[in-house]
Amino acid sequence: MAKAAQNKTRTVFVQLSGSGAADVSAQATEAGSSSSVARGKAKARRVEVRGTAKAVTAQARKSDAKATELFATTNSVPGLGLRATNAALDQIAKRPDVVSITTIVPRTISNASSGDLVKALATWQQTGNTGKGVRVGIIDTGIDYTHADFGGEGTTAAYEDAHATADSGDPWTPTAKVVGGWDFVGDDYDADPSSASYQPVPNPDPNPLDCNGHGTHVAGTTAGYGVNADGSTYTSSYSALTSS
Structure with a gap:
């Protein structure tokens, strides 16, 4: 990829591997766990996803010092919104805990x-x-x-x-x-x-x-x-x- 393209910044959603907290809670309940145990597992999963999101952002910043985590999603699909250069995105795409990287397309309202x-x-x-x-x-x-x-x-x-x-x-x-x-x-x-x-x-x-x-x-x-x-x-x- 040309250098200009590598330096281009994009806003993307990075899907992380594993289940979201809602699915973790449901799976625990189906397995016979109490509601308090299910809530605890969901809470632990949220913490885990946020930690992974920060690790992904930190790696992106090694290639793009201005890489910014916009948000993290933990309940449904685990992932994060990230604004970074293509070069940085190429690097995090190699991580085993990154499932996909999808461009976030701006939408307008009326x-x-x-x-x-x-x-x-x-x-x-x-x-x-x-x-x-x-x-x-x-x-x-x-x-x-x-x-x-x-x-x-x-x-x-x-x-x-x-x-x-x-x-x-x-x-x-x-x-x-x-x-x-x-x-x-x-x-x-x-x-x-x-x-x-x-x-x-x-x-x-x-x-x-x-x-x-x-x-x-x-x-x-x-x-x-x-x-x-x-x-x-x-x-x-x-x-x-x-x-x-």
């Missing part, structure tokens, strides 16, 4: 209306089912829990106050609609290498406040109260709604 396809209005009218009592988890860009769609104030000031709390690291207060959340990457995360604000290393924090809007859109579609024309939270009957 919002679109799907009301006509979902037919939520018809469902409410015909069955009266609104999802009351159901809990859902959403993995996305976060959630603006100050939005009126979730019973919040729905003001710019409320959002800015929440954002200041997120920046300070102070705990946020869950609401009746948004009962919990976590930011797995941090507010400065940007995985687009073509962006001026490119910053692919996750810096998690405990505040799930949305900095993009897509997660709020998805959460609103999934479980929002709805918003009136004046921006206030909708509190009336869903089955009484009409398309007009």
